Amino acid sequence: MFKKKFFLPLLLLVLTIPAFFFFLKPGNLYWNMQDDMQMMRQLEFEKCLKDGQIPCRWNPDLGFGYGYPLFNFYPPLPSLVGQIFRTFSLSFVQSVKFTAVLQFVLAALFMYLLASSLFGKFGGFISALFYTYVPYHALNIYVRGAMNEAWAAVFFPLIFYFSRKIILKKKIIDILGLGISFACLFLSHNPMVLTFTPILFVWVLFWLWQTYRLKVKLMIPSVVKLIFSGLLSLSLAAFFTLPVLFETKLVQVESMFQNYYSFSAHFVSIKQLFFSNFWGDGPSVWGTADGMSFMVGFVYWILAILTVFYFTFISIKDKKIDRKLLLPILLIFIGFIAIFMTHERSTFLWITFKEIQKVQFPWRFLNHSAFLFSLSAGILPYILNKIFSKKIAISIIISILIFLFATNISHFYPIYSGPLTDDQKFSGNSWTRQITSSIYDYLPKTASIAAKSAAKPYVDNIEPQKAFVSFSGEKKGTDWLFFNLFLNQEAKITISQLAFPNFEITDKGEKIDYKIEPELGRMVIDLKSGDHQIYVKLKNTPIRTISNYISLFAWLGLVLYLLKPLWKKLIFRK
Numbered sequence: 001m002f003k004k005k006f007f008l009p010l011l012l013l014v015l016t017i018p019a020f021f022f023f024l025k026p027g028n029l030y031w032n033m034q035d036d037m038q039m040m041r042q043l044e045f046e047k048c049l050k051d052g053q054i055p056c057r058w059n060p061d062l063g064f065g066y067g068y069p070l071f072n073f074y075p076p077l078p079s080l081v082g083q084i085f086r087t088f089s090l091s092f093v094q095s096v097k098f099t100a101v102l103q104f105v106l107a108a109l110f111m112y113l114l115a116s117s118l119f120g121k122f123g124g125f126i127s128a129l130f131y132t133y134v135p136y137h138a139l140n141i142y143v144r145g146a147m148n149e150a151w152a153a154v155f156f157p158l159i160f161y162f163s164r165k166i167i168l169k170k171k172i173i174d175i176l177g178l179g180i181s182f183a184c185l186f187l188s189h190n191p192m193v194l195t196f197t198p199i200l201f202v203w204v205l206f207w208l209w210q211t212y213r214l215k216v217k218l219m220i221p222s223v224v225k226l227i228f229s230g231l232l233s234l235s236l237a238a239f240f241t242l243p244v245l246f247e248t249k250l251v252q253v254e255s256m257f258q259n260y261y262s263f264s265a266h267f268v269s270i271k272q273l274f275f276s277n278f279w280g281d282g283p284s285v286w287g288t289a290d291g292m293s294f295m296v297g298f299v300y301w302i303l304a305i306l307t308v309f310y311f312t313f314i315s316i317k318d319k320k321i322d323r324k325l326l327l328p329i330l331l332i333f334i335g336f337i338a339i340f341m342t343h344e345r346s347t348f349l350w351i352t353f354k355e356i357q358k359v360q361f362p363w364r365f366l367n368h369s370a371f372l373f374s375l376s377a378g379i380l381p382y383i384l385n386k387i388f389s390k391k392i393a394i395s396i397i398i399s400i401l402i403f404l405f406a407t408n409i410s411h412f413y414p415i416y417s418g419p420l421t422d423d424q425k426f427s428g429n430s431w432t433r434q435i436t437s438s439i440y441d442y443l444p445k446t447a448s449i450a451a452k453s454a455a456k457p458y459v460d461n462i463e464p465q466k467a468f469v470s471f472s473g474e475k476k477g478t479d480w481l482f483f484n485l486f487l488n489q490e491a492k493i494t495i496s497q498l499a500f501p502n503f504e505i506t507d508k509g510e511k512i513d514y515k516i517e518p519e520l521g522r523m524v525i526d527l528k529s530g531d532h533q534i535y536v537k538l539k540n541t542p543i544r545t546i547s548n549y550i551s552l553f554a555w556l557g558l559v560l561y562l563l564k565p566l567w568k569k570l571i572f573r574k
Contacts, residue, residue, distance in 0.1 A: 008125045012108055016132045018405075019412045020104045022142075023097040028421050030093055031414030032281060033145025038078075038099075039092040039425050040434040044070065044478075045079035046086060051478040055239045055548065058479040058500070058538050061435050063443070065455035066498045066522070067479075069251065072243050072544075073442050077187040078147040092422045100141050100150075107154045108132045114157040115378040117164075118327065123378035126397065130374035131157075133404055135297045136366040138411035143281045143292050149367060152192035155185045156371045159196075160203055166229065167207045167222045175225050176558065179232030186237035190244065191359040192367065199334055199368060206330055235554035242547035250501060252447075255440040257357060266361045267344035268294045274301055277407075281415045284361060293411075294363045296339060299404045300373040304332045307376065310383055325383075328376040335372035341365040446499040447521030458483050460522060461494040479538035487529050495523045495536060502539040507532050 017024075022031070040062075048056030048071070056076065062068035071079075078099055085095040111131040116124025131137070140150040162178035165171065185193055204226065205214075212218040234241060255261070269288045272278075273296050282291015311325045340346050342362045350357060359365075380400070384393035424430065432454075439450040458474055458481060468488040475482045481497065497503070499516045505525060506512065514523045523536070540548065560567075 008121050009109065009112060012112055012125055012128050013105065015129060016104055016108045018409055019132050019137075020101045022413050022417070023101045028091055028093040028419060029097075029417055030420035030425075031142060031145075032416040034143065034281070034283070035145040035147075037434060037437055038082075038096045038145060038147055039422070040437075041070070041074070041079050042082045042086070042092050042095060043426065045076065046083060048478050049083065053478045055551075056478070057243075057544070060476070060478050063439060063498060064436050064451040064453065066451055066496060066520070067500075068498070069442055069444065069500055073248065073251065075148050075187050075189055075240065077184060078151050080187075081151070092425065093420055096147075099147065103141070103147070103150050103154055104132065104137075107137075107150075107157075110154060110157040110161070111374065114161040115375055117161060118375075119378035119382065122381050126380055126401070127375050127378035129401060130300070130377045130404065131371065133408045133412070134300065134370040134374055135293060135295050135408055135411055136370045138408070139292060139294075140367075142412065142414050148189045149192060149364065152185055152189035152196075153367055153371060155181050155188065156196065156368075157375070159185065159200060160375075162229070163200065163204055163226065164207050166225050167204070167211055170221060170225055175229050176232070176561070178226070178229035179236060180558075182230065182233035183236035186233065186241050191364060194355065195359060195365060195368060199338075199372075202330070202334060206327065210326075232554065232558075235550050236558070237551070238547040238554070239544075239551035240547075242550070243541075243544055246543045247501075247541065249445075251442040251444055252440055253442065257360065261360050263350055263357050263360060263362055264347070266363060267347075268342045268363050270343070273339060273342065279411055279415075284363070294342065294366060296366065296369060296373070298407060299400065300370075300377075303377060303380070303400070304335065304373050307379065307383065308332060325379065328379040331372045331376040335369040335376070338365040338368040338372065444498050444500045444521055446516050448519055451520055455496040458496055459485075459493055460496045461492075463492040463494075464489075467491040481536045483534055485527075485532050485534065487527055487532070489529045491527055493525050493527055493534075495525065495534075497523055497536055499523045500538065502541050504537055504539050506535045506537075509533075509535075 022029070044059040044061060045056055047060070048054065055071070057069055057072040059068050059070045062070055081102060082095040082099045085098045086092070090098065108128045108131060112124045112128040114124070115127030118124075119127070137150070137153070140146045140153075158181040159178065162174045162181055165174040166178060185196065208214060208219050208222065212222075257263075259265075265286045266284050268290075272288060272290070272294045276293065276295055277298075278295075279293045280291045284290050284292060284294075307325075307328055311322070311329050314325075315321050341349065341356075342365050346362070350362070380397060381393065384396055387393075388396065425434075435454075436450075443450055458471070458476070462469055468486075469491070470486045471483055473482070473484045481495075485493075494517060495505075495514075498521050499514075503514075503523060504511060505514050505523065507525075507527070512525060514525045516522070517524050525534070
């Protein structure tokens with residue numbers, strides 16, 4: 001019984017090992033990623049937790065040491081996952097590696113859960129393997145180092161799975177499952193939320209039509225529960241999502257969508273999508289001379305087209321539509337729309353619907369085609385069993401899986417890698433490069449330009465310079481700093497800290513006003529002669545406070561509900 005129930009999931013896990021085998025090698029091996037800030041984000045996230053800054057919003061080392069509101073706008077989920085491994089004393093290098101391993105494992109298992117509920121266990125097994133070895137998966141992990149985008153793809157299957165179950169069964173556990181899954185998507189990658197939501201809408205409409213033929217009265221209970229799940233997900237992720245929605249105006253995000261980062265510079269050609277087998281770890285550039293691959297994958301698009309041909313042929317031949325094929329055809333159709341969005345012919349849509357320009361790179365839509373084509377592959381056993389005998393069908397499927405593995409496995413390994421310790425990553429030129437990386441992303445608008453040199457400890461400048469000053473008791477946290485000082489005359493003190501709402505400065509416990517230096521956006525205070533005790537602390541804005549409480553009560557309520565059987569036993573036990 002055990003073997004029959006768990007054989008395919010266990011076999012799936014075994015067959016996914018080659019996809020992340022590199023990460024299982026002992027030692028502090030690191031790979032050449034375009035986004036090499038994973039360890040730095042993990043370090044900053046850990047500092048926040050140790051300092052009690054929960055949720056993490058301000059990161060003290062970034063912005064050349066002047067501080068930076070990174071996690072007020074950058075989704076924290078991969079860093080939260082990485083912190084699990086840090087609690088077991090793994091190095092930062094190892095934590096990033098095992099965060100990637102867990103991403104592979106969960107993506108495969110969740111796809112198996114979804115696809116097996118639609119196409120049976122064997123179909124689920126096929127879809128999960130397709131999802132594991134799709135080229136864009138390798139691109140995200142081994143080339144781009146796009147851990148957040150990769151983790152967003154983990155939750156696509158779960159969101160589909162629970163939204164369908166709500167429509168079919170309406171159980172409370174499915175409502176909670178959808179709420180948690182979509183909250184995790186919110187906390188993984190903002191552009192994926194933007195682009196995946198319309199796909200989810202079509203998916204929900206399909207199942208409402210399949211189940212209720214879109215009869216409004218019958219649909220209402222399911223729709224209400226779906227809306228409740230949506231509100232739950234927004235509540236769980238409110239601590240992050242609401243500040244992103246309402247406080248992005250406080251930072252300079254324009255540079256993230258201009259020049260190199262303009263969507264118009266990153267369209268993909270037909271050859272790159274369907275016919276090229278090139279693989280590299282270079283940049284995405286204007287035109288077709290990209291240094292990295294944007295292939296859909298031969299097996300994926302060929303199988304999708306053959307499925308459409310079979311559906312068309314059998315519909316004409318039998319003069320009726322096979323309802324079991326409707327879902328895969330819909331998935332394939334949306335998958336090709338996603339691919340179309342990567343091509344310059346879709347420019348009119350990017351211009352018409354300006355919000356999608358926040359995706360930056362049109363080829364990010366390959367994340368959706370990878371998911372949809374992989375899911376539709378689960379129909380393969382059904383189609384082949386209708387055409388061939390069971391033995392021949394199984395032989396064909398095995399051959400396809402072998403071809404899938406053979407054509408894609410070489411992508412699941414870094415082109416360049418080597419030994420790297422935490423100390424090496426967080427020192428010297430490497431440290432400087434990381435604390436200044438993308439320095440204009442989320443730079444507070446209080447600054448007109450980014451810092452060109454490192455911040456001094458605590459105080460950058462004192463005017464007049466001839467003033468005598470002595471410091472003592474200096475302490476610094478992630479979103480606060482403290483020092484005592486003595487002045488022999490009145491002076492202007494430029495604190496080594498960027499201004500950002502709501503920084504508050506006190507002197508001996510009394511709140512004092514500060515000015516914002518117009519160039520770098522530093523806080524400047526006027527002090528009289530004598531002793532002073534300066535404390536600088538980032539306070540919450542109203543929206544941060546409200547969002548924190550919304551998430552706190554949402555998570556508390558969720559945990560209490562899930563522990564309901566346990567506390568019932570404790571209360572009513574004799």
